Amino acid sequence: MTAPAIQLQGISKSFGAVHANRDIDLKVDKGTIHGIIGENGAGKSTLMSILYGFYQADRGTIAVDGQQVTIKDSDAAIGLGIGMVHQHFMLVEPFTVLENVMLGAEGGALLNKGRAQARKELQRLEEEYELNVDPDAIVGDLPVGLQQRVEILKALYRGAEILILDEPTGVLTPDEADHLFRILGQLRAQGKTVLLITHKLREIMAITDDVSVMRQGQMVATRHTADTGVEELAELMVGRRVLLQVDKGEAQPGATKLEVRNLEVVDEIGVRRVKDASFTVRAGEIVGIAGVSGNGQSELLEAIAGIGPIASGEVELFDIEGDPTKWRPQHGLGHVPEDRHRMGLVTKFTARENTILGYQRDAEFGSGLFLDQAAVLEASKAQMERFDVRPPDPSLKAANFSGGNQQKIVLAREIEQDPDVLIIGQPTRGVDVGAIESIHRRLIELRDSGKAILLVSVELDEIRALSDRILVMFAGEIMGEVGPEASEREIGLLMSGVRAEDAA
Amino acid sequence: MNKDLPGWVDFGLLPLLNLLTAFVVAGLVVLAIGEDPIEAVGHIIYGAFGYGNGVGYTLFYTTNFIFTGLAVAVAFHASQFNIGGEGQAYLGGLGVGVACLMLDQYLPWWGILPVAILLGASFGAIWAAIPGILYAKRGAHVVITTIMFNFISFSLMNYLINEYLKVPGNASVQSRTFEQTAWMPKLTWFEGVMPGISTSPANLSFIIALIACVFVYILIWRTKFGYEVRVYGANPSAARYAGISTTRVVVLTMAISGALAGLMGLNPVMGDQTRIFLDIPQQAGFVGIAVALMGRSHPLWIVFAALLFGTLYQGGAELAFEMPAITRDMIVVIQGLVILFAGAMEFMFRPWVARAFSMRETANG
Numbered sequence: 001m002t003a004p005a006i007q008l009q010g011i012s013k014s015f016g017a018v019h020a021n022r023d024i025d026l027k028v029d030k031g032t033i034h035g036i037i038g039e040n041g042a043g044k045s046t047l048m049s050i051l052y053g054f055y056q057a058d059r060g061t062i063a064v065d066g067q068q069v070t071i072k073d074s075d076a077a078i079g080l081g082i083g084m085v086h087q088h089f090m091l092v093e094p095f096t097v098l099e100n101v102m103l104g105a106e107g108g109a110l111l112n113k114g115r116a117q118a119r120k121e122l123q124r125l126e127e128e129y130e131l132n133v134d135p136d137a138i139v140g141d142l143p144v145g146l147q148q149r150v151e152i153l154k155a156l157y158r159g160a161e162i163l164i165l166d167e168p169t170g171v172l173t174p175d176e177a178d179h180l181f182r183i184l185g186q187l188r189a190q191g192k193t194v195l196l197i198t199h200k201l202r203e204i205m206a207i208t209d210d211v212s213v214m215r216q217g218q219m220v221a222t223r224h225t226a227d228t229g230v231e232e233l234a235e236l237m238v239g240r241r242v243l244l245q246v247d248k249g250e251a252q253p254g255a256t257k258l259e260v261r262n263l264e265v266v267d268e269i270g271v272r273r274v275k276d277a278s279f280t281v282r283a284g285e286i287v288g289i290a291g292v293s294g295n296g297q298s299e300l301l302e303a304i305a306g307i308g309p310i311a312s313g314e315v316e317l318f319d320i321e322g323d324p325t326k327w328r329p330q331h332g333l334g335h336v337p338e339d340r341h342r343m344g345l346v347t348k349f350t351a352r353e354n355t356i357l358g359y360q361r362d363a364e365f366g367s368g369l370f371l372d373q374a375a376v377l378e379a380s381k382a383q384m385e386r387f388d389v390r391p392p393d394p395s396l397k398a399a400n401f402s403g404g405n406q407q408k409i410v411l412a413r414e415i416e417q418d419p420d421v422l423i424i425g426q427p428t429r430g431v432d433v434g435a436i437e438s439i440h441r442r443l444i445e446l447r448d449s450g451k452a453i454l455l456v457s458v459e460l461d462e463i464r465a466l467s468d469r470i471l472v473m474f475a476g477e478i479m480g481e482v483g484p485e486a487s488e489r490e491i492g493l494l495m496s497g498v499r500a501e502d503a504a
Numbered sequence: 505m506n507k508d509l510p511g512w513v514d515f516g517l518l519p520l521l522n523l524l525t526a527f528v529v530a531g532l533v534v535l536a537i538g539e540d541p542i543e544a545v546g547h548i549i550y551g552a553f554g555y556g557n558g559v560g561y562t563l564f565y566t567t568n569f570i571f572t573g574l575a576v577a578v579a580f581h582a583s584q585f586n587i588g589g590e591g592q593a594y595l596g597g598l599g600v601g602v603a604c605l606m607l608d609q610y611l612p613w614w615g616i617l618p619v620a621i622l623l624g625a626s627f628g629a630i631w632a633a634i635p636g637i638l639y640a641k642r643g644a645h646v647v648i649t650t651i652m653f654n655f656i657s658f659s660l661m662n663y664l665i666n667e668y669l670k671v672p673g674n675a676s677v678q679s680r681t682f683e684q685t686a687w688m689p690k691l692t693w694f695e696g697v698m699p700g701i702s703t704s705p706a707n708l709s710f711i712i713a714l715i716a717c718v719f720v721y722i723l724i725w726r727t728k729f730g731y732e733v734r735v736y737g738a739n740p741s742a743a744r745y746a747g748i749s750t751t752r753v754v755v756l757t758m759a760i761s762g763a764l765a766g767l768m769g770l771n772p773v774m775g776d777q778t779r780i781f782l783d784i785p786q787q788a789g790f791v792g793i794a795v796a797l798m799g800r801s802h803p804l805w806i807v808f809a810a811l812l813f814g815t816l817y818q819g820g821a822e823l824a825f826e827m828p829a830i831t832r833d834m835i836v837v838i839q840g841l842v843i844l845f846a847g848a849m850e851f852m853f854r855p856w857v858a859r860a861f862s863m864r865e866t867a868n869g
Binding site: 345356 | 726727729732734738739741742744746747
């Protein structure tokens, strides 16, 4: 019986009054893929940061290969054979693959000798693990799937025996994700240990040997993956039964509310981000836009919302109450932006102040130059109550709400203005499972009340669960329209730029 | 981790810790040149607060620093670093002086004051709005442009005073003295509590500075425009999302910032020297940066920070007089240390204090 690759005992860590990790035990066997799931804020990232030396645990012990260790920084972690692939890549984009892999392990003041060695080692690793990447390619030119492989190569190059991957599939197409899983399988076959952090239950089921579930800073269960199922894991994560699929009736589409005609968006450096996009959204339906992140959805959304540049083409809103000369949100179009931290909220502001973001000039929040503080507070309270934002404290800073509650604040603000058309980006990104359920239900309700909804999401499951029609975007182009009953493979092919007629 | 400390820690304890560190280091410097730091502190405090005339000087400097501090603070709220307070105050002084020169034959000070305020504020506003426009339209960074505008203002004022404002036949490079009826009144009401204060340059501008603080508070936290400024300053993408115009926010904020700096001109020009002279701001534009940093861009704390620097200015002059080994340059060193610790390194102690708090809370929890 070999010692486990990692054994944590009684790990606790708090930040101020927040117990991010409480008395965590975890045993990861050598040569296995071990999944760690949990909602946002459950403490997964903190735990991995402790393992990788970013934080020190307040209490508890860490043993690697049976040896008790202290990991005081990431160098120590690397020394112990622990490698990490971050959710946001830590790569130098203008450097080549080889240069990135060598970074921090150059082997001397002059590069030449180290470079030759690194090249040899890199070739060996690539062959061994099917990690094919051109060592001389510029990292910035590579698609994300390949960039991720560079991250994995980097870790292996430093002699990682234990590889931690933090939400690795968030940026990948289904195809790329499958390839990643094959690589992970290869690593396992070579005796490496993989820790996979994710909130996607299906990934856990597809690839892991064991799975540990975290909730509110505690490790609530560890199971052999073979002995559990999606329903049980979801219940363990949330602490109660969850409906993973929203019930929805047939859509009753009405008149066209939003029409986009031959829309082109060109960015500052002249790249065409949206190419000749044309579609309509009718009252009472949800149109979903699927695609891997970065394929023009953001630009499309911003152009429709009236805050991004339009190179040519038109966006037209029909039969909408409100003054058409006004800026679109005051004209019957609600916009829940993709990134609530970067755009949808001012996280430094209180919830109350965020209630009026975009509506700060509306007469209901004060006539003339001054803001009517009482009216703002009133609106904020009412919205928080109707959308069950917790805690319902309008004076709390937006940053201090959980992801799900932040999203509810944004949704509440946009929906309460009673727009005819609602465009929504990534409604459940970084939102915990429990809140996803209620946000999805709310969107279906809105649809049934006759709103026209345009939904952009990189979560294919979400698009398929909510949409009545699905448009798939790839490299700025709408590749095709499919119904919600289309298979994942069919949509996946469109997402990677293969049209139905080409595939046939 | 985003840790929120109680307000009194952020606004009270931390600045105090920074200040103490600055004084300890300054004390070591004083020790190093063989003088007694405790005695030096005594001179500073006595010089700044010990007698009416000294208090008056302290308030006079404080007034300057409140205006320039507010100017920097307002721009900060739109995440613009306006370090051109010096030039804006200089131009503001010109505006104030021009108002006095034009009207002192006809109107008493209270009749001139609204015009002086208008001209001083608009001269300063224009001087700051140009960098604002350059940034909003062309992306020229205001740090660069505002400091360049300082130099332009120095040359411009030199030229204007020499060519147009100087009294012919007189060697001093300054305008004629205003009629006495145009002079801003001294703080004579305080003569009862603080005898001698009216012999100092302290004048009504101090009250105007306090009113400006209230104005800034209302502008930033109570108006729709202030909300837009803060949204833009905190998160430009959110501002774009909310339909807030960058150009409008940046240019208007810079103009208001410049107007506040320009109003500083009231104090030395109409309140003290009663003429237009060379180097009106005397570094107050730069001290304003430290004041705004230390005062966390909040008008109330800016008053205290301005008072601190006013104290250092006036007390420092007294110190240089009483302890000749400590020269004027030494005072600048001490002020520099305060700026360094209280301004540039304002967050130095924060992690430690935050840790102490989290430990205490854990112990209590």
